[in-house]
Amino acid sequence: MREFLDGLQALKRLGAFKAPHGSMMPKVTPAQWNALFYIAETKGSTVKEVAQVLGVTSSAATQLIEGLVREGHVVRTQSKEDRRRARLELSKKSRRQVVALQKSTCRALAKLFEVLSDREFAHYLQLHKKIIDRFSKRI
Numbered sequence: 206m207r208e209f210l211d212g213l214q215a216l217k218r219l220g221a222f223k224a225p226h227g228s229m230m231p232k233v234t235p236a237q238w239n240a241l242f243y244i245a246e247t248k249g250s251t252v253k254e255v256a257q258v259l260g261v262t263s264s265a266a267t268q269l270i271e272g273l274v275r276e277g278h279v280v281r282t283q284s285k286e287d288r289r290r291a292r293l294e295l296s297k298k299s300r301r302q303v304v305a306l307q308k309s310t311c312r313a314l315a316k317l318f319e320v321l322s323d324r325e326f327a328h329y330l331q332l333h334k335k336i337i338d339r340f341s342k343r344i
Contacts (some may be wrong), residue, residue, distance in 0.1 A: 241299060244279060249293070279292065
């Protein structure tokens with residue numbers, strides 16, 4: 206296990222996990238990025254759904270979303286079906302930024318895994334899925 210942790214630290218030092226820098230990327234926390242990615246993938250999500258996905262309380266998610274709304278990254282609209290519920294969507298500007306970051310992340314991951322053959326990568330994905338499945342059953 207020590208070797209695994211050392212390997213992760215080495216990858217981090219070498220810049221394998223660095224987010225792209227640039228004026229286009231908003232200055233948000235990692236939790237806010239996770240919320241933005243979720244909102245981008247699930248158009249019309251709610252604060253409660255964001256809280257569940259992030260594993261935080263509704264109160265914490267509300268504060269996180271309030272910051273994103275205040276900064277113009279998220280737009281909140283009242284649900285037509287239930288006036289008590291608000292639907293969340295990315296602003297146009299943030300949608301472009303999230304798509305750019307997703308593309309950049311995919312390029313970085315492709316570079317990280319290019320050392321593996323297709324067969325090795327498929328095996329890695331099987332192991333990764335096994336770990337995720339096991340962990341998800343414990344929650």
